[in-house]
Every structure is written in C-alpha cells, then in structure tokens.
Amino acid sequence: xxxxxxxxxxxxxxxxxxxxxxxxxxxxxxxxxxxxxxxxxxxxxxxxxxxxxxxxxxxxxxxxxxxxxxxxxxxxxxxxxxxxxxxxxxxxxxxxxxxxxxxxxxxxxxxxxxxxxxxxxxxxxxxxxx
Numbered sequence: 001x002x003x004x005x006x007x008x009x010x011x012x013x014x015x016x017x018x019x020x021x022x023x024x025x026x027x028x029x030x031x032x033x034x035x036x037x038x039x040x041x042x043x044x045x046x047x048x049x050x051x052x053x054x055x056x057x058x059x060x061x062x063x064x065x066x067x068x069x070x071x072x073x074x075x076x077x078x079x080x081x082x083x084x085x086x087x088x089x090x091x092x093x094x095x096x097x098x099x100x101x102x103x104x105x106x107x108x109x110x111x112x113x114x115x116x117x118x119x120x121x122x123x124x125x126x127x128x129x130x
Contacts, residue, residue, distance in 0.1 A: 034125035036105075038097040043071065048107070048123060050076060050091040055111045056120060058091050064103030067129045068095040097129040 026038065027045045036044065048058055063070060071094035078089035095105075105127055108119035 028125070031123060031125070036125060036127045038127065038129045040097055040100060040129060042097045044068070044095045044097070046093045046095070046105075046123075047090050048109075050089055050109075052076060052089075052091075055113075056109055057112055058107050058109050058123075059112065060093075060105075060107050062104050062106035063095075064105045064127045067097065067099050067101045067103040067127055068105065069098040070094070071096055097127075100129050102129075103127045 023042070025043045025045060026036065027047065028034070028036065029047050038044070050056070050058060058074065075092045076089055077092070103126075105123070105125045107123040109121035109123075110117060110119040
C-alpha cells in the first residue's frame with residue numbers, strides 16, 4: 001500500500017516536468033503559425049507547398065541570420081502524384097535555433113529568371129530565440 005502511495009505522486013511529478021519542457025522539433029506549414037518563439041537547440045521543420053516543374057521556386061531571402069542555423073538544403077518531394085508534371089509537392093527546410101535573439105525568416109515563391117516580377121507567394125516569419 002505504501003509503494004502505491006509513493007508511485008502516484010512521483011508519476012504525477014514526472015508528468016508535470018515533461019509537460020513543461022518545450023518540444024524539440026517545431027513544425028511549421030503555414031504563415032498563420034508565426035511568429036515563432038523558440039529556445040536554443042530546438043529544430044524547425046518548415047514545409048511549404050511547391051511545384052518547381054512550373055518554374056516557380058522558393059528562394060530564401062532572409063534566413064534569420066544570427067538566430068537560426070540551416071541544417072541542410074531544401075528537400076523537395078512529390079509524394080502523391082509522382083511523375084505528373086505540375087502536380088503539387090512540398091519543399092522542406094530544417095533550421096536549428098542556434099543563438100538567443102530575434103530574426104526574420106523570409107522566403108519568396110517566384111520564377112528565378114524574373115526577379116523583377118512580384119512573388120506569387122511570400123512566407124515571412126518573425127523568430128525569437130530565448
């Protein structure tokens with residue numbers, strides 16, 4: 001009986017401690033999930049819709065230097081309609097919250113050979129790292 005009395009409070013304390021820890025991986029799929037508030041060491045996985053077969057690409061205009069560190073290049077996948085030209089896919093970037101501070105992650109979706117034309121889409125996200 002005393003073991004049960006000891007286990008229940010310890011289990012609740014452990015659950016409370018886990019609930020207070022921030023997620024190590026933060027997924028972002030739309031502008032509405034911004035601004036981002038992160039702690040040092042957290043990883044951001046940014047996934048945006050993309051169809052590079054049409055000539056449009058996401059370009060990183062401002063990678064929030066000083067607060068975010070890129071964990072690799074863009075990775076494009078077309079899971080549902082592989083092989084169909086112009087079918088929707090997704091581009092994924094991974095960043096790590098490297099240093100405390102604030103920054104701006106800005107990306108534009110446009111045809112690279114026509115920089116004078118306004119972007120079709122923009123992803124603009126304020127990032128704060130504590």
